[in-house]
Amino acid sequence: METWKEFYNKIMDDFGFDKEKDVESARILNEIIKKEKNNIDIEEVKELINGKEVYVFGAGPSLKKHIKIIKEKNTKNPIIAADGATKALLEENIIPNIIISDLDGDINSIIEANKKGAIVVVHAHGDNIEKIKKHAKILKNIIGSTQIPNFEQLKLNLINYGGFTDGDRCCFLAEYLEAKKIILCGMDFGIYVTKYSRPNIKNDIEIADEIKQKKLKYAEELVNWLKMHGKSDVVYLE
């Protein structure tokens, strides 16, 4: 958490994000969970991941190719999907065990996967307040998360296991839940995004806008930090 605090301060400064809005968003998500009682105990989620080799799917250009490889393996290993990657997995009839999302992507795929059993880790940050208000109540079996370091004094029923973008947070969650190994799929980083990450683009793959490129740089830096300092073994799918 001490290291996350340093990353958090740097990231918030770099993007010009408002820390007060993170608190507002976290409080709103907390209230929704309190009212709807639609959360699941983190210990139940841990049972899925603890000691296992897990696949983490990001929404980079290699996503579809990597899904096909995993499909052929007929694996029983748990799958964690970052936001937009959920749609691509559903297209291949794979339901991720866990989805990590700030609810800014294709919400219909998340709702569908959630109905079919996927747990959703809903992330509250300063720029998704309206999405949280609109969609968090529709979902069941959710875990609420925040990026605020040392948020304990706010007394919220949320967690912060570190990480920034949905993709790197999948890895940090797997580490937090003591996965043995994290196998990265569709986690290309770089400058290209897919229609799974940006549903409005014309082509399947395009050059990302400046903000997305910057987000992907942080995502890569955070995954590399985890590789160096985490207990779980982090590898790219071969």
Ligand SMILES: Nc1ncnc2c1ncn2[C@@H]1O[C@H](COP(=O)(O)OP(=O)(O)OP(=O)(O)O)[C@@H](O)[C@H]1O
């Ligand atoms: N080349 C890539 N393009 C898009 N996502 C990638 C790529 N490489 C890795 N990823 C990971 O896949 C995740 C899922 O993508 P998605 O764009 O749906 O998530 P996101 O974090 O909500 O992004 P944003 O805040 O821009 O909406 C990203 O968070 C990122 O960590």
Ligand SMILES: Nc1nc2c(c(=O)[nH]1)N=C(CO)CN2
């Ligand atoms: N305030 C704020 N926080 C974030 C944002 C964002 O756009 N604004 N995007 C994230 C994932 O990409 C994670 N955290």
Ligand SMILES: [Mg+2]
């Ligand atoms: Mg998202």
